[in-house]
Amino acid sequence: MASSHSLVVLCILVAVFGNSSAEQSRGLAEEIQLAEYIANKRPSINLRYRLRYHVAPPVGWMNDPNGFSYYKGRYHLFYQFYPYNSSWGPMHWGHSSSANLVDWVELPTALIPEKEQCFSGSGVVDGDKLVLIYTGHQLTSTEPYYNESQYIATSTDGINFSKYVGNPVLKSAPNDSPDFRDPKVWKYGDYWYAVIGSKTDDKHGRVLLYKTPDLINWEYLSIIGESNGTMGYMWECPDFFELNGKFILLMSPQGMAPQGDRYKNTFQTGYIIGSFNYTTNKFVPEVDFQEIDFGHDFYATQTLENGGRRIMVAWFGMWEVPYPEAQDGWAGAMTIMRELTLVGNRIIQKPVAAMNNLRQSTHTVTTFASNQEIEFEKTAEINVLSMDLTKSVSILITGTNGGGQAWIKWDPAVKKVIVDRGSNDIRQVEWTPIGAQSWRLFLDASSLELFCGEGEVVFSSRVYPDGNWKVTNLSPVSLNIEAYYLRTSVPFPYNASTSLTPILGIILLLSLLLPVIPTL
Template sequence: MHISTYIILMCFGSVQLDQLKEILEKAELEIYIEETIPTVNPRYKLHYHITPPVGWMNGPNGFVFYKGEYHLFYQFYPYDTQWGPMHWGHVSSPNLVDWHTLPTALRPGNEQCFSGSAIDNDGIMVLLYTAHQATDDAPFYNESQYMAFSIDGIDFHKYKGNPVVILPPTGTQDFRDPKIWKNGNFWYVVLGSKTADHRGSVLLYRSKNLLSWEFKSILAESSGALGYMWECPDFFELNGKYVLLISPQGMVGRGDRFKNTYQTGYLIGSFSYDTCQFKPEINFQELDYGHDFYTTQTTENNGRRYLVAWFGMWESLHPEDVDGWVGAMTLIRELDLVGSRILMKPVEAITKLRLETIIEGEFHHNATIEFEKAGEIIVNIDLSENIELEFVGNNGGDKTSLRWSVEDGKVIVDRAGDVRQGTWEPLDTVTWRIFLDASSFEVFCGEGELVFSSRMYPNGDWRVINRGPQSLHVVAYTLKRFQPE
């Protein structure tokens, strides 16, 4: 028996056996994480993005402002660098930039703890998540919705009356990723699902007490072109319109669009709480055009809507898997809606990470900028000429180019021949704002009209080369190097 386990046993001698077992398992997990952290190879570990302390990370879960801090949870498997029985990892931040690792919030029991969301219910943090359980009959799993709660936002207890939402009206076994919010006297939740004939859909439920839920409507569903399953829905009002975020599986690529394994994007329209009907007014639009962006969580505070996504993609390679960890979150973005377009920009607090100014001035043809693993570059550009910037490690490794094509009117990210591109029509500022971390690349065009998020793996520090014909005015900063503590 580990000495720390023995101490806990001595301290909690009067606690009931089931509670004691839970305390011991929580403690043993945190001891394992602490003892494993020193074995992690930091060569690709991101410095100002959220990453797991050890093991596997995928989609973000509850994102909530609670008792003066932002809390973010994520899908987590601490014991391997491959997907496994899902836990909920947990970080918090006072400003959406400086993140601190907290104890693991949820551990699997008879169920895996799939994705969900978090809310502040009069000082009690409530988690609503999908319980994924194996069954003996096809399709050999069942999904229902469980609840957990905490009075301090750190130590969580599963509701003994789980599940609180058992089956969808369609009868499908795919029924997951609840996103919860309150309007008036009612709680609402949207869930990702699919129809009996394999078309993605989002289901809407309502409750007065968080425990008894009433099905209200199929909020939206695919006609067939938008895939066979919709994951991780989110639904909120933004600038007078209602936004439905979804992550469809099974979409077919079309030209430059939908080139990743799965997509994440949005529908915009009108909604009535009286009828619980959503009427989309635009076709599905992708949120991010990069290689590695899937499933999102949003939260609102002080009238601002913030978004984060898994900085990854299913069926993609993860070179850090031999280093003891896998996965990251994107920078937190603030959302805005202009017309029928969602704009995404980094939160204002990101500027607090700036340290040294590396260059402020002209960046000439074939000139080079070199800096350490964490950096930001702001590029003022002239769209009348082609542009090409090359990003590579000073000791080699992955090479990526960022280009502007005058002929096509497109921004192009070329990661070793794997191209993502999108049409860019600037609303105001004609700039690129580029964030580089130890194994990541994010570029925000203009006011956030077009965004690319891609993982890349340079060897050594960053080297940026101006391969294009025009001289560019740039400001480049090194950024504070820290990992979530």
């Protein structure tokens, strides 16, 4: 039931706009009601696993990052969001913003489902507007009982968004596949281009290329990439960009069979390196598909180019796995932001430089002796320096009161880095350093991210300890380390400096949309 505040606002909106705009009035009232719901729900969230420097939903469920963009001096990160339960539901777009890719504030929910659920998409700046291009997922009465089209919504302040009255702007795939989603849009010359994930008639994943002069009238161009039957039945969340003179097709295939150490997650995320010509609209693969992250929990990447840097973020999660935090009133998170470069035939990932700003006090231990334990609070950065890769390494990460644990290992016999969460839940990959023989490990309240060497191998995995962190060197040799406590940089647990309160949200909505009402 709507609160009394929401009902009062709805009456004001209808009175000002009139009956002809009753639908718009109801939409604004829904936004205000949702803001109130989030504020009222937030105090009940259990904080035991709550991340301190990763973007996470204020309440409820989060999956894919969306609309990653830079607008009016701030980075904007949207995400798939269902506020009313900590499991997947009708998709909204949650919204966070940052000046530096590290310190994030919450903003009001950007998109609320109506006839369409608001599935994944991207964000671009067109003049003075921030434009969101997203997939409208609608239920139908005939098999497969859904259909997907592309919609747009615009904003002139980066907070309040209006859906285009002529939606959808792109109704269907060339073969009318109902799976037609996750548009990623960029500009080249006088045209906007988009890659969209879809399926062939025989259920093979593929990526389609479109262009438009105005983000409304779209022209189909070509198939950028397509599964040969071994690359899955659906390619989700495609991205297409140039990196160090080559073009990268980055996507998340569904339905790939495991092959030894590879493709062990429910679904995968990786990339193909090739060349592309804007005249022929043809992408020519030159290097086969490679996974971009080797951890347990990584999916649905988005990238952004700003200031000559290509920045990537991903959903720090995976489909069809348990989320222990779900019983606490929330589920899902984003990875930390990574800067991408291409070295030879692989993408190198490094944490954005601003991550160094999170460092607080330095831990006093520089020599980490065999069988020594170090306790941290909820966050830490641990750098293992000048590793002797002829010796085995084993580091146990667990809670001070037990709970979830992980072993991070180096096996010189097979030259593999291993992240083992126990019960044979292992991810591993060969590592040939191209420079530094070191590890950079980030621990948050229920996560680890490991960057090996220059970032040629990266693991992202969720781990759920009880209490604070306890790190034990189980290696037969001492390790040289430097370690830091990391400060909180996201809303925690809920304060005015890192989130827009419901009252502020209401004021913004009314002052921007109802100029006849005085602003406060």
